[in-house]
Amino acid sequence: MNSSALLRRTATQQHAAHESKIKIALTATTLTAISLLLYKPLSKYGIQGTLRLIWEGDAVPPHIRDQLDKLDTINSKLLKQSKKLKKINTTMEMAKLNSVDEEVDANQDADSISPKRHYILIQIPSLEKDLGMLSYTLDQIAAEIDKLKSHGDTDLRQQKKDMSKRVVEMMNLCDSYLKECGVENS
Numbered sequence: 001m002n003s004s005a006l007l008r009r010t011a012t013q014q015h016a017a018h019e020s021k022i023k024i025a026l027t028a029t030t031l032t033a034i035s036l037l038l039y040k041p042l043s044k045y046g047i048q049g050t051l052r053l054i055w056e057g058d059a060v061p062p063h064i065r066d067q068l069d070k071l072d073t074i075n076s077k078l079l080k081q082s083k084k085l086k087k088i089n090t091t092m093e094m095a096k097l098n099s100v101d102e103e104v105d106a107n108q109d110a111d112s113i114s115p116k117r118h119y120i121l122i123q124i125p126s127l128e129k130d131l132g133m134l135s136y137t138l139d140q141i142a143a144e145i146d147k148l149k150s151h152g153d154t155d156l157r158q159q160k161k162d163m164s165k166r167v168v169e170m171m172n173l174c175d176s177y178l179k180e181c182g183v184e185n186s
Helices: 002-056 062-098 115-123 126-147 154-180
Strands: none
Touching: 062 115, 062 126, 062 154, 115 126, 126 154
């Protein structure tokens, strides 16, 4: 019986040693996985942001998140206005294609209104109102962007700057369409 008890005892020790190795391997794998998962958030958000990400599900502080949400809302408004601007561009191009080119009399004085300059509005009278409303809406969007506070957050500041540039480009395009239609900005 001594030899069978010794064999059982040896087998039990080997089994315990094997289980111990498995536990160590699992622990090492878990720690490696956790460190890999936390490396990116830690390097991007820092300790506070990573802890906020783990516990609250968002790495950004609430006051910054509020501003980012407002920026997203403004961005959706801007996308709608961009679609309107593209539609107006298409409408103007169609009006140009449908118009008959008229030669402007060289003797016409500078104060007279050139028919060629207004041929788009003659075809599409509502275009002046559409461009005016678009210009007004873009001004409102620019004011909304200016109201947002970045609270020192560089990502938010950069997003505001980029969105402001887009609004200015769209405003310039809208103004050029107004000029092309012969409408002077007031």
